[in-house]
Amino acid sequence: MYCTIQASDPFFFAKILFAIDSALQSHWRSCSLASDRLSVNDRVLQMMDIQDSILRMSFDQTLPKPIINKISNYLECNLEKNKDGRDGKNGKLNGRNGNGNVHKNHGGDVKGKQDVVHNSDKSHPHWRLRDGENFTKVFYS
Numbered sequence: 001m002y003c004t005i006q007a008s009d010p011f012f013f014a015k016i017l018f019a020i021d022s023a024l025q026s027h028w029r030s031c032s033l034a035s036d037r038l039s040v041n042d043r044v045l046q047m048m049d050i051q052d053s054i055l056r057m058s059f060d061q062t063l064p065k066p067i068i069n070k071i072s073n074y075l076e077c078n079l080e081k082n083k084d085g086r087d088g089k090n091g092k093l094n095g096r097n098g099n100g101n102v103h104k105n106h107g108g109d110v111k112g113k114q115d116v117v118h119n120s121d122k123s124h125p126h127w128r129l130r131d132g133e134n135f136t137k138v139f140y141s
Contacts, residue, residue: 015061019050
């Protein structure tokens with residue numbers, strides 16, 4: 001089903017990955033703001049509404065313009081490709097520089113990106129089980 005949708009919408013896989021990234025960012029934001037593990041919103045990671053919309057063929061995710069530009073540029077380069085697999089501009093293999101590595105800036109940099117949640121404190125003591133807490137009751141309730 002995913003391949004069929006991707007065939008009709010070349011942005012589909014990017015939309016899926018963007019939706020997953022957004023859910024992960026929401027979860028991480030919840031983790032960093034919650035005072036204890038029970039207050040963390042884990043349901044955002046299940047993405048059931050997105051899965052259902054894909055199955056109903058009604059999935060719609062808006063992508064940021066830099067991502068759209070990057071995919072559009074990639075698709076345009078592939079359309080210009082000659083039969084020998086080289087593009088019509090510089091004779092190099094499409095999407096790769098002369099030594100076989102993918103161009104790093106194909107389509108522009110992502111600027112104005114939403115703030116990424118991060119926390120340099122790796123210990124997160126407020127996430128740990130308290131004395132007497134049962135792991136199963138906390139994580140599988």
